[in-house]
Amino acid sequence: MATTATKDNEEAGVLTGAGPLLSVNNIEVIYDHVILVLKGVSLDVPEGNIVALLGANGAGKTTTLKAISNLLGAERGEVTKGSIHYQGQRVDALTPNDLVKRGVIQVMEGRHCFEHLTVEENLLTGAYTREDGRANVAQSLEKVYHYFPRLKERRSSQAGYTSGGEQQMTAIGRALMANPKMILLDEPSMGLAPQLVEEIFEIVHKLNKDEGVSFLLAEQNTTVALRFADYGYILENGRVVMDGEGSKLLENEDVKEFYLGLSSGGRRSFRDVKHYRRRKRWL
Amino acid sequence: MEFLNAVFVAPFLDIADSPVFFAEVVIGGLMSGVMYSLVALGFVLIFKASGVFNYAQGAMVLFAALTLVGAMEKGAPLWLALLIALGVMVALAFAVERFMLRKLINQEGIILFMATIGLNFVLEGAGQIAFGSDVKRLDVGLPDNSFEVGGILFNTFDLSAAFIGAAMVTTLALFFQFTPMGRALRAVADDHQAALSVGIPLKTIWVVVWSVAGAVALVAGIMWGAKAGVQFSLVLIALKALPVLILGGFTSVPGAIVGGLIIGVGEKVAEVYWGPTFGGAIEGWFAYMLALAFLLFRPQGLFGEKIIERV
Numbered sequence: 032m033a034t035t036a037t038k039d040n041e042e043a044g045v046l047t048g049a050g051p052l053l054s055v056n057n058i059e060v061i062y063d064h065v066i067l068v069l070k071g072v073s074l075d076v077p078e079g080n081i082v083a084l085l086g087a088n089g090a091g092k093t094t095t096l097k098a099i100s101n102l103l104g105a106e107r108g109e110v111t112k113g114s115i116h117y118q119g120q121r122v123d124a125l126t127p128n129d130l131v132k133r134g135v136i137q138v139m140e141g142r143h144c145f146e147h148l149t150v151e152e153n154l155l156t157g158a159y160t161r162e163d164g165r166a167n168v169a170q171s172l173e174k175v176y177h178y179f180p181r182l183k184e185r186r187s188s189q190a191g192y193t194s195g196g197e198q199q200m201t202a203i204g205r206a207l208m209a210n211p212k213m214i215l216l217d218e219p220s221m222g223l224a225p226q227l228v229e230e231i232f233e234i235v236h237k238l239n240k241d242e243g244v245s246f247l248l249a250e251q252n253t254t255v256a257l258r259f260a261d262y263g264y265i266l267e268n269g270r271v272v273m274d275g276e277g278s279k280l281l282e283n284e285d286v287k288e289f290y291l292g293l294s295s296g297g298r299r300s301f302r303d304v305k306h307y308r309r310r311k312r313w314l
Numbered sequence: 315m316e317f318l319n320a321v322f323v324a325p326f327l328d329i330a331d332s333p334v335f336f337a338e339v340v341i342g343g344l345m346s347g348v349m350y351s352l353v354a355l356g357f358v359l360i361f362k363a364s365g366v367f368n369y370a371q372g373a374m375v376l377f378a379a380l381t382l383v384g385a386m387e388k389g390a391p392l393w394l395a396l397l398i399a400l401g402v403m404v405a406l407a408f409a410v411e412r413f414m415l416r417k418l419i420n421q422e423g424i425i426l427f428m429a430t431i432g433l434n435f436v437l438e439g440a441g442q443i444a445f446g447s448d449v450k451r452l453d454v455g456l457p458d459n460s461f462e463v464g465g466i467l468f469n470t471f472d473l474s475a476a477f478i479g480a481a482m483v484t485t486l487a488l489f490f491q492f493t494p495m496g497r498a499l500r501a502v503a504d505d506h507q508a509a510l511s512v513g514i515p516l517k518t519i520w521v522v523v524w525s526v527a528g529a530v531a532l533v534a535g536i537m538w539g540a541k542a543g544v545q546f547s548l549v550l551i552a553l554k555a556l557p558v559l560i561l562g563g564f565t566s567v568p569g570a571i572v573g574g575l576i577i578g579v580g581e582k583v584a585e586v587y588w589g590p591t592f593g594g595a596i597e598g599w600f601a602y603m604l605a606l607a608f609l610l611f612r613p614q615g616l617f618g619e620k621i622i623e624r625v
Contacts, residue, residue: 100511102507102510102511105419105506105507105510126515127510127511127513128513128514128515130513131512131513132513136511136512136513137511138511139507139508139511143505143507143508143511144505144508145500145501145504145505145508145509146504146505147500147503147504148497148500148501148504152497152500152501153501155494155497156497156498156501156509156512156514157512158494159494159498159512159513159514160512160513205512206512209512209513
């Protein structure tokens with residue numbers, strides 16, 4: 032695994048001069064030709080990293096992920112400026128099908144399991160783009176069951192009747208079935224009990240360490256996300272307002288104050304917040 | 315009193331009086347039910363995979379049958395004519411995806427429905443321009459004679475129709491349940507967005523679905539054409555498929571079959587035993603009344619997918 036990873040790096044390096052696995056450069060996204068949602072977002076995901084995309088509701092996290100996986104077209108959104116490179120190649124014009132074949136797959140917010148299919152059938156749909164034969168797909172299925180033993184127990188239940196946590200696991204497992212190099216994970220903690228959130232993040236961490244899968248994850252649960260992420264970006268109103276290593280962001284006074292709800296001293300007024308943010312560099 | 319007697323008592327006495335005749339009526343109904351099911355199947359396939367109610371399914375049946383007859387009139391042997399007709403239906407599927415569905419991606423279901431009404435007129439017109447509007451005889455070499463088992467008359471043509479219908483339904487059910495493509499089709503039916511996100515290309519799926527629906531239309535066209543002649547009125551049997559769908563559920567392949575059989579048997583039995591009370595010809599509207607009752611009490615049909623709701 033390690034050798035192939037470095038080989039991929041070298042190949043990409045030849046094309047670009049050793050860039051990150053995924054690089055988003057100053058993209059602007061407009062929905063329905065009028066609604067400007069992303070106003071210039073740039074971010075990098077180095078190979079083998081977990082990168083967190085943080086921010087409040089409507090900050091543009093989901094839109095960023097969909098711009099990368101190219102699911103925007105199905106919602107009448109389009110990337111009007113900037114570029115997206117994956118392994119050194121421009122990918123903003125590719126279909127989701129092409130991207131999945133190249134190893135980028137999205138797990139959508141709200142899980143989106145195929146309700147009337149069984150858990151196992153759900154997982155198998157993830158292998159739609161695979162062309163390496165049944166035996167390899169069966170092996171991947173075993174791998175998914177290894178990481179999510181619970182899914183093995185529920186394999187023949189209709190996905191619509193499984194619990195929220197099991198559905199989230201199904202959705203992640205389904206993405207794994209495509210043999211991805213990179214998973215775009217949208218709000219995995221949504222609607223789940225804290226203990227389950229922890230469990231899911233542990234698995235994400237394990238997949239990252241053992242399988243070498245890189246993650247770009249959008250999260251509102253800043254504390255958990257930053258604990259597991261190598262690097263974090265904070266989005267606000269369609270712009271990146273702050274970025275840094277996970278542990279540093281977790282220590283940052285402002286992040287503590289505004290995203291973790293931990294106050295270091297007296298409460299500052301909202302006016303100060305705005306002022307502070309205006310001085311931040313827009314990226 | 316006399317009316318109540320004619321509705322609630324007399325028909326059942328008649329049935330008890332001559333069970334053999336009743337069986338014959340039921341079997342006749344089952345046979346025409348299979349024919350309804352064949353048409354309904356085409357609707358279900360497209361509705362399942364794309365949520366589109368394909369108004370043009372009836373026109374597709376006519377178009378497929380016309381192509382087959384047209385090819386045979388030009389001197390092609392049956393097998394070649396079948397291949398040509400099948401090829402034309404697949405080509406039609408590609409054209410529908412390329413010129414209709416692709417332009418309407420992400421539109422409301424009702425807009426797609428309107429588009430299929432347009433397609434309906436195009437197919438009706440094109441079929442008649444190319445092959446004329448005369449009633450054509452279609453002879454596919456199915457035996458058409460009768461034999462008796464235990465006093466009940468069977469028709470070999472109806473039997474082979476039933477057999478072909480059953481074979482097709484089994485094939486489709488296996489295809490949907492056990493192949494990766496079938497699984498992908500069911501996935502698309504459940505959640506377009508999620509299907510896209512795992513890399514299932516919707517364009518391919520649509521071409522496959524419309525091709526399969528085209529093939530089903532061809533089979534339905536052959537059976538109806540051989541029975542009643544290939545003519546413009548084939549388009550209208552699509553209307554009979556509607557109550558079948560309401561009964562069986564728009565999303566269920568087995569539902570289309572069972573719905574078709576119930577409608578077939580129901581209208582024959584109703585016609586024979588209750589017809590005289592209502593002045594006859596209730597075969598024409600019985601199916602719609604039944605559908606209305608179902609809409610009131612079980613709108614998802616007998617086998618339609620339950621709306622899964624977790625609380």
